[in-house]
Amino acid sequence: MPYVYPIPHLLPPELVREINNRIAGSPETWVDGGKTAGRDKKKKRNLELEGDSELRVLISDAITTVLRDYQRRESLLFTFLAAPSKIGKFLVSKTENGGGYGDHMDNNIMSKGTTEELRSDLSMTIFLSDPESYEGGELVIDSDMTFAPSFKMPAGGAILYATNSIHRVNPVTSGSRVVALTWIESEISDPFMRQMNADLLQCLNAVSQNADQNPQLSTFLTLKLEKIRGNLQKRTR
Known part of the structure; x- marks a missing residue:
């Protein structure tokens, strides 16, 4: 399938452990993820860290620092694939039993009208939870197709995909699915x-x-x- 790139070990295990430990030990309040979904808010049933929360900023900065570490093979591969000119701040979402996100397409422009505005050429989901710790929650890309592929990556693994793809998150039937998400403006729009x-x-x-x-x-x-x-x-x- 074109323009869908799995990167199995994008984040190092030690960073994944640190992020998960901070999330588990944090008093941060999770808020309704529908607030960032626009017209698709009724399709979105998950929780997110507050956009300006200290933990969310810390996680976003830590992941972005890894992505710019070109000594790492996985970070270099990400750079080759995305040719990023702008990387948006990461959202951190948690989907628990009964949650999910129906078929939708991400906005073409993210953070519109702010200093962080970018053209969203690529979307990226980084899985933070061990796949065996929850049931369901697969990311389905090109979900308007009859035989759409689904992905459930190991903790630290990522899926980079074209933002113009219709996609969904299958319902989680047990456990908790935690991911970090962002959007990328590429130097090469085509x-x-x-x-x-x-x-x-x-x-x-x-x-x-x-x-x-x-x-x-x-x-x-x-x-x-x-x-x-x-x-x-x-x-x-």
Whole structure:
């Protein structure tokens, strides 16, 4: 399926543990998630940390810091796939027994009219709960299709997907599903071009990692791939 990218270990285990421990030990009040759903609020049955709460800001900042750590393979992959120019602040949501979110599509512009406004090219859900700790709660993407794929990632795993996809969260039938969500404005608005850019970056990375085996070939391929990518970028601006 195009423009759906699972990243199994986007967050390191130690950060996932720290986030979950802070959530479990925090007196923060969870509020009705329908407040951030706009016209789809009747479809949304979950809880969220208050937008300006200290814990929500702390979690958002910690995740964003990891995403910008290009020494990590998973963070580099995220950057290749998304080519982010803006990453929105993360929401933290909790869905318990009976909760879920019916078929919907995220807004094309997030935080409209504020200093944090961005064009939402990509949506991202990072799973924070152990998948065995709750039943249901699968993220279903392109849910207007008869055979839509569903995802339930390990804790720390993420799904990056095109914001224009209709999607839903299946009802949770037991346990508690906690996730962090955000939206990304890409440097490359065209999804086809963005995919090509991601493919080229992954090829360049693979070539550079194996340069010692054949330096001459590596140099040739790197120059050619950089030329293709440079010309591609010019067509997207």
